[in-house]
Amino acid sequence: MGFEDGCNxxxxxxxxxxxxxxxxxxxxxxxSPKKPCLSFEPSLTLGFSGESYQVLKKIDNxxxxxxxxxxxxxxxxxxxxxxxFSSGRVKRERDFSSExxxxxxxxxxxxxxxxxxxxxARKKLRLTKEQSALLEESFKQHSxxxxxxxxxxxxxxxxxxxQVEVWFQNRRARTKLxxxxxxxxxxxxCCETLTDENRRLQKELQELKALKLAQPLYMQMPAATLxxxxxxxxxGGVGDSATKTPFxxxxxxxxxxxxxxxxAAC
DNA sequence: CGGGTCAAGCGGATCA
DNA sequence: TGATCCGCTTGACCCG
Numbered sequence: 001m002g003f004e005d006g007c008n009x010x011x012x013x014x015x016x017x018x019x020x021x022x023x024x025x026x027x028x029x030x031x032s033p034k035k036p037c038l039s040f041e042p043s044l045t046l047g048f049s050g051e052s053y054q055v056l057k058k059i060d061n062x063x064x065x066x067x068x069x070x071x072x073x074x075x076x077x078x079x080x081x082x083x084x085f086s087s088g089r090v091k092r093e094r095d096f097s098s099e100x101x102x103x104x105x106x107x108x109x110x111x112x113x114x115x116x117x118x119x120x121a122r123k124k125l126r127l128t129k130e131q132s133a134l135l136e137e138s139f140k141q142h143s144x145x146x147x148x149x150x151x152x153x154x155x156x157x158x159x160x161x162x163q164v165e166v167w168f169q170n171r172r173a174r175t176k177l178x179x180x181x182x183x184x185x186x187x188x189x190c191c192e193t194l195t196d197e198n199r200r201l202q203k204e205l206q207e208l209k210a211l212k213l214a215q216p217l218y219m220q221m222p223a224a225t226l227x228x229x230x231x232x233x234x235x236g237g238v239g240d241s242a243t244k245t246p247f248x249x250x251x252x253x254x255x256x257x258x259x260x261x262x263x264a265a266c
Numbered sequence: 267c268g269g270g271t272c273a274a275g276c277g278g279a280t281c282a
Numbered sequence: 283t284g285a286t287c288c289g290c291t292t293g294a295c296c297c298g
Contacts, residue, residue: 124294147285
């Protein structure tokens with residue numbers, strides 16, 4: 001990655017992020033408090049495709065079936081019934097309550113056979129605009145759901161609770177991925193800045209070294225130990241440089257030219 | 267046809 | 283021990 005290439009400068013970066021994360025309100029959820037809610041809000045857009053239209057049509061077609069089964073099996077009418085794609089894989093029944101398993105069992109009956117007579121064809125569910133919008137709205141309020149919220153949302157959206165749960169999981173994953181990309185870009189810029197700074201300091205060091213070689217021998221001492229004034233040849237202490245000594249340590253690694261700073265204090 | 271998107275499955279970790 | 287989360291992956295679908 002380019003980031004690693006750019007960092008090959010012998011510097012150590014220590015960076016943290018605080019401003020991009022915000023703690024979600026826990027009042028309406030019983031989820032783990034350790035989860036940060038990212039303020040980043042990538043937009044999700046779902047276009048209407050022919051498939052979506054088909055899904056809606058199929059939903060309409062099974063409305064009557066839903067009513068005949070009963071209100072407690074509301075999910076049966078959900079798009080899942082059109083997209084109940086077990087695809088031959090082992091069903092993950094531990095994610096379902098007994099009610100959900102029953103719903104799954106019944107809905108599979110309605111979905112495993114489509115009009116083409118295909119059995120167990122895994123079809124991809126595309127959420128409608130309305131479903132996505134409502135899920136997004138709910139996600140803005142809290143990025144995790146407690147079981148009651150999940151149930152309510154599923155009922156509202158005509159989806160299975162499991163589908164709502166999956167949508168939230170994938171949504172969190174997308175948010176995290178997006179935030180990681182943002183962090184990566186930020187670190188790249190930091191790395192570039194530090195590279196430039198390092199280059200500048202190296203150049204300054206070279207200039208200092210060249211200047212030092214050009215000086216007379218008695219001046220070729222480290223600035224930190226240079227305590228004798230070259231003009232009056234008085235020895236000054238290191239500790240009281242602010243008041244008495246003609247030479248003092250430079251607090252910052254800025255260019256120090258002894259010729260431009262003659263022993264005016266003498 | 268290849269790559270992107272996204273719903274969903276699976277396995278492991280964590281927690282009450 | 284069950285519920286839930288996350289990371290990784292799969293597979294269907296869409297698009298240029």
